[in-house]
Amino acid sequence: MIAGSDHPRRTAVAGNSTPGLVIAAPASGSGKTTLTLALLAALRRRGRIVQPYKCGPDYIDPAFHAAAAGRASFNLDSWAQGRDRFDALLDAAADADLCLAEGVMGLFDGVAASGAWGIGSTADIAAATGWPVVLVLDVAGQAQSAAAVALGFARYRDDVTIAGVILNKVASERHAALVRDGFATSGITVFGAIGRDNRLTMPERHLGLVQAQEDSSLASRLAALADLVERDIDLAALQAAARPTRRQPRTDAPRMVPPGQRIALARDVAFSFVYPHLLAAWRAAGAEIIPFSPLADEPPDPSCDVVWLPGGYPELHAGKLATTSRFADGIRTFALTRPVHGECGGYMTLGAGLIDAAGTRHAMLGLLGLETDFAQRRLHLGYRTATLLAAIPGHPAGRVLRGHEFHYARVVAQPDQPLANIRDASGVSTAETGGRRGRVTGSFFHMVDVAEETRA
Structure with missing residues (x-):
């Protein structure tokens, strides 16, 4: 648990157990990237050292993570990375206060056949690390039914924990109240609700978002996103939901031979x-x-x-x-x-x-x-x-x-x-x-x- 602006800084040690969270969603297009960037920017503003990660094979999102967090973001992948490589990448968070991993596609989505040690799903990463999942729900066109969606996700895999939800694309205060009403007896925490705001939409092209280095308004966009979540998300409760990184017995990652000196x-x-x-x-x-x-x-x-x-x-x-x-x-x-x-x-x-x-x-x-x-x-x-x-x-x-x-x-x-x-x-x-x-x-x-x- 991380609380208070005077949280002590960690010293870099191998095999760290820095607490973490996974930002996931039922489907692509729900707002994972925007919310991840908003949280990274807001927590950095509050003096937190947050180590960002991206689940799956993505080049563009990690560059935005790095801009928001002020440090490199690394990909975590259960299909393409050996488990020793994966575990070694977790050491990037040894000096951090919190790990924040953005998911890929829907939480449980992956390929049909297992690769290195999984199917490439976000759920694989959550299960391997022990990081609870914050589910971003696009509630446009929904009210109390959103809680049923979240309950289904919470019960789908025993080794994946849903810490709570963030409601996205809320139309009004009345709409937010109706959605929250569905969660009242669910046992699932609602960390906050984000309204529709086209000003915060990230520009896209055919392979995904326009690259971070091409977005001249990125700094102001990140500041606006940080303002948004500081106003509408319970950041203290969100950080308190993080859990220490689970590690398998440590082995050294194999040396990756470079293509040249x-x-x-x-x-x-x-x-x-x-x-x-x-x-x-x-x-x-x-x-x-x-x-x-x-x-x-x-x-x-x-x-x-x-x-x-x-x-x-x-x-x-x-x-x-x-x-x-x-x-x-x-x-x-x-x-x-x-x-x-x-x-x-x-x-x-x-x-x-x-x-x-x-x-x-x-x-x-x-x-x-x-x-x-x-x-x-x-x-x-x-x-x-x-x-x-x-x-x-x-x-x-x-x-x-x-x-x-x-x-x-x-x-x-x-x-x-x-x-x-x-x-x-x-x-x-x-x-x-x-x-x-x-x-x-x-x-x-x-x-x-x-x-x-x-x-x-």
């Missing part, structure tokens, strides 16, 4: 999808990360021994990328002697061409033969395993990686030698195998962790 990492609004836990693991293994901006026409540092082009939104900047001569020449020269790897957006940029949403084709780097089309886009979404048919930087042929795929590109041509046998969460092979040519490799696959059976 000096890594030239593309980093700007077109190439920003990099998991914080991977960067931390690379640095912990002694690697140096040297960022450069393709959009600013910067070439990779020639003293580096690998180039890593992460995912992002190259389709929104394809015209500009097609004119970046210093970047293009630098990558092409680099690839003559050292490895270059691209994930998703980086893979598309390494390809021959990209057709944007307006139907205009833009020449890309041409280091691979991939042609992609966003004018006739198609959603590719889900967990993946990748069994490497050839080495990529940091991983030998034959290694099995766990991760996911999320893009709208339609593949027009994929003429290169396949990079990996990629299967979905059900074990079905996918057509997007990635490609390799010389020292250049790439795929739509986003790596989260190494499958435990091939770590040696």
Whole structure:
């Protein structure tokens, strides 16, 4: 329990038991992200050190968490992360007062087949950590029935505890009173009620929210969100509902081999999808990360021994990328002697061409033969395993990686030698195998962790 502004600060120790909560909902679109950001901003304003987490494979929400909390947010994933990796990430909260994990989709939603140790649901994370769940309920069009929804969620899994609810999209004081009336005999705490306010809606695009670094009004938006929850949420009761982190017997997380000693990492609004836990693991293994901006026409540092082009939104900047001569020449020269790897957006940029949403084709780097089309886009979404048919930087042929795929590109041509046998969460092979040519490799696959059976 955390109470009072004079709560003592924790010292960093391995195997910490910092109390935590999970912010979840019955379905996507209920307001989890907005409420999580509001709580992070309000608690930070009150002097709390809050360690944010995001359940599932998401790049965009953690960047907003970091802006609100003032510290890096890490992904927790029961399908893609080994349990030892997962437990090691909990140590990020060793100096924090509270952990706050934002859920993914509905609380119990996941895939049909278990992965590393679960189905990728928010409930898996709540059960593994022992963190109670604060359920965000969109009560638009509901009154007393909202309590029945919450009761069903409270009884669905014995190893998941519902601490209480936050009512969202309340139409009026009368509406809030009717909803609260349904909870009067439920035994479920109502921490507060949030009214409809379009000013607080976070801007979105096709892969989710507009990125944190692109939102020029983010600071004022976070301040407004903090004002909102300080007025309408019982923050003391919410913090008191947190419970210490449950840990399994401690084992050291396996070392994540970095792709090189000096890594030239593309980093700007077109190439920003990099998991914080991977960067931390690379640095912990002694690697140096040297960022450069393709959009600013910067070439990779020639003293580096690998180039890593992460995912992002190259389709929104394809015209500009097609004119970046210093970047293009630098990558092409680099690839003559050292490895270059691209994930998703980086893979598309390494390809021959990209057709944007307006139907205009833009020449890309041409280091691979991939042609992609966003004018006739198609959603590719889900967990993946990748069994490497050839080495990529940091991983030998034959290694099995766990991760996911999320893009709208339609593949027009994929003429290169396949990079990996990629299967979905059900074990079905996918057509997007990635490609390799010389020292250049790439795929739509986003790596989260190494499958435990091939770590040696």
